[in-house]
Amino acid sequence: MALRHKIIGLLTEAAAKAQAAGKLPAVTLPDVALEHPQKPEHGDYASSLPLKLARATRLKPLDIAGVIRKFIPADPAIVSVAVAPPGFINFTLDSDWLSRQVEEVLASAETFGNVDLGKGRRVQIEFVSVNPTGPLHVGHGRGAILGSALANILSAAGFAVETEYYINNAGSQIEAFKHSLYTRYQQALGVDAELPANGYFGGYMADLAQAIIAEDGDKYSRLPEVEAIDRLGEVGLKKMIGQIKTDLERLGVTFDTWFSERSLFKNGQYDTAMTLLKEGGYIAEKETATWFVSTALGENKDNVVVRSDGSPTYFATDIAYHYNKFVERKFDQVINIWGADHQGHVSRMKAVVGAMGIDPERLKVIISQMVTLRRGGELVRISKRSGDIITLSEVVDEVGADVSRFFFLARSADSQMDFDMELAKKESAENPVYYVQYAHARIASILTLAAERKIDYADGDVSLLTSEPEQSLIRKMLLLPEVVEMAAKSLGPHQLAYYAQELATMFHSFYKQCRVISRDDAGLSKARLKLVVAAKIALSRCLHLMGMTAPDTM
């Protein structure tokens, strides 16, 4: 069990025992707040529980703290429990216990940092899900990286995670794509043709047409137009999806499932979902269209699900899709990562989930805010319709996958961000990405030297690790499980990026102050080798959870 929970447990029990013994009024206990104090002299963990109890019990916080402290049993991990004004209870970890944790980290190896928050519950994370009508740009990259890191974190937190890309391959945008492609195809073959007004004007469409001509020649031009548009369009879609997949793989983003929107119509789930809503009384006909009456659920307005021409809207298929997620596939929890332009969709989606009899709390939507791409001071437009577009893969070409990932992960999804490629490249020498990876490489280098000198440190005695730099490094390492838990609970992968930097700082500082491989003190060398291996585990876990590489040389 994580240390943090253990201490919370000690406090809760102590307060309850104090109440049972009549030393503390039997008021309802609040949730125990436990934090890491800023000042080292305040210990490793501090609780303000006495302060919170002061009003209800009408006692002085310091007195409450004194009473609770008496009921906290001795624990091997804790050397002291101190009462401090205005009413804190401070816990300081035992130095021997800390040293011994190095062995624990080594024993857990690649599972170090894992926690059992999820208890095997099934979580689906759906992200990116861009219409396959054009290449990915930076904004999509942000969602992709966020989603894949979150998937890693939730797995580490004990959830059974499945990642998914929802392919919107039905609907009017797809029709526009097919028409645009057909036009470009004709043009490439020397036929006079004009793009539809709602078409895709990007240069990549002409490239796509050329690529298809290179493979299949002009065979689609010999078909009747309607059939040609469809057959050609399908080939184009397949190629587009393939390109998206490749771009994502370059960033280390993969999916367990590529889910087809069309399948919802083939297997009848679309009809089932609509029937379900109809039976619930949430469907109404008005103005020749069919509406989901979201106003009945407190929404601002109703939404069309079936247009006057009988075709379903995007919202309608999304309803069916969520029916599929919750009812057919029975995910305990579903997380959707959407771009900022979809935020208006969140509340009605939750409303509709509730209308289908599913607890809306099981659906979490993360809105990743806009990314503006810059080159120095210059803004780069990323519109898909206009020809002027910097694709995600171009960004990855320039700054690399690791840097891209770290830059996106170092910000919470809530805040808009500028992605300045100039800066990402220019700063590369002083980059936090390299700072963290460098720590890992330095350890690898130490281990190489140890191997060259044939040092066997299996019998290293970790109890020798008592100095301040050593203990600080251990303390920081031991926070990884807490960070994983926090990041999983708050769905905030950025916390890992900050922690990784702090951990690297502790290592670099230790490295400067403590010579690991020394001819003078073989015993200490062996102990420190163990420490360094443990730190390497913690660092590489961090980097891997973020989907980054942990290089041995730099």
Next chain:
RNA sequence: GUCCCUGUAGCUCAGCGGAAUAGAGCGGCUGCCUUCUAAGCAGCGGGUCGCAGGUUCGAAUCCUGCCAGGGACGCCA
């Protein structure tokens, strides 16, 4: 007009289930390479936490209003 996100150090951002002198990186200024990678370390300087009220023993954190920036309000997706 309604709704969502943001406003913290020169810049980019953490912190926002309230609590002990507000943090990091970059940039600026000082020092530090005979031994495991200086892509490093140690230190200095830098803040009315957008503004105004309110709740509280205690607010960057919670509530209300306002201001500023971005986004959404389609029988597009």
